[in-house]
Amino acid sequence: MADTPTTAAPVLSVSRLDHRVSPDFALRSLTFSVNAGEGVAIIGTNGAGKTTLIRLVAGLLRPSGGEVRICGTPPRRWGQVGRHIGYVQQAKDLPDGVSVETYVKHQLKLRRADPGRYEELIALADLERYRHQYVRSLSGGSQRKLHVICAVAHRPDLLILDEPTTGLDPTARETLLELLGSLKKDGVGVLFASHHRxxxxxxxxxxxxxxxxxxxxxxxxxxxxxxxERSSLILEAFTESHLERLQDWAGQEAQSGGPVRSVRAADQGVRLDLSDGDHQGTLAEVVARAHAAGLALRSASYFQPTLADVVRSIVDQVEPEDIA
Structure with missing residues (x-):
């Protein structure tokens, strides 16, 4: 990391931040902080202002009001705060005909970082075997890891990322998250916009x-x-001919006074929304009742809501006084 500030101030402090995006939309009165070694996620529905907030913190936009401080300094004083920030945008092109080794060493030079960090950085991202490969030929996950290690080449206090794993396959997502987790353990504060739980x-x-x-x-x-978590079940009918019977049975379950509160359609099956309470054993109980009723199920599982599902639920339930 960059030299540790003399006080215990957060690596990022956002206070009553305002920014007018258009006549119809503005960020208003945002306040939060990020400490060393802490991860803070920015979430919201599409168009909520996540990327705009990321760009404000990174110093790429100037706020209409309020204040952003990086290690105690406003980001507009880039000469002072640039060494404290690493920034990875959502999509960034890489040059043609340039090897991993050449690209990383060039980034070290641009950031006035220690050239001796090259081996450490490519090892951190598990890119040693690709050092002579062209950067454009790397997989999406390896390209994203390359961007991350270049962003932290100068040992910043704060790493800022806009949807870091979007577009990556599950294996690439896992390895990138492990890399980011190791940076957190080393004391880097991480601020990221996310759509993924x-x-x-x-x-x-x-x-x-x-x-x-x-x-x-x-x-x-x-x-x-x-x-x-465990608030709904997904039951899939074994064949399409079983689907109507499953739907009828599920409707009866919802009226029986048991754990099933309501029923909605799901792909080739039904989603059973459960009443409040601990439903750790409810899946097995419901499946047993379905089998006892002569129903053939292809699959049964707890419903896993997406982060978008979560955000919509929070927004639907929020009261006006709960919005800053």
């Missing part, structure tokens, strides 16, 4: 939830990551 589980210590440019107060990370 697994990113929050892996990296976030707290969360900023945006809705129409405003910040929803008191939205805890635990509430976000645990929302919907």
């Amino acid at each position: 697994d990113e929050l589980v892996a990296l976030a210590d707290s969360v900023v939830v945006l809705h129409q440019g405003r910040q929803i107060k008191d939205a805890s990370l635990d509430a976000v990551t645990r929302w919907g």
Whole structure:
């Protein structure tokens, strides 16, 4: 990391930040902080202002009001704060005909970083075997890891990422999240905009939830990551001919006074929304009743909500006084 500040101030402090995006949309009164070694996720529906907020923090946009400080200094003083920031945008092109080794060493030079860090950085990203390969020929996951190690080549205090794993396959996502987790353990503060629940589980210590440019107060990370846990079941009919019987049976279950509160259609099956409470054993119980009723099921599982599902639920339930 860059030289440690003389005080215990956060590596990022955002205070009552405003930014007018258009006549119809603005970020308003956003306040949060990121400490060394802490991960903070920015989530919200599409168009909520996540990328705009990321660009404001990175110093690429100037706020209309309020304040952003990086290790105590406003980002507009780039000569002072640039050494504290690493920034990875959502999509970034790589040059043709340039090897991994040439590209990383060039980035070290641009960032006035120690040239001796080259071996450390490519080892950190597990790119040693690709050192002579052209950067454009790397897989999407390896390209994203390359961007990350270049962004931290100068040992910044704060790493800023816009949807870091979007477009990656599950294996590439996992390895990138491991890389980012290791940087956190080394004391780097991480601020990232996200659409993916697994990113929050892996990296976030707290969360900023945006809705129409405003910040929803008191939205805890635990509430976000645990929302919907074992709250619904998905039952898939064995064949299409069994689907109508399954739907009829599910409707009866919802009226029986048991754990099933309501029923909705799902692909080749039904989704059973459960009443409040602990439903750790409910899946086995419901499947046993379905089999006893003579129903053939292809699959049965707990419904796994996406982060978009979670955000929509939070927004639907929020009261006006809960929006900052």
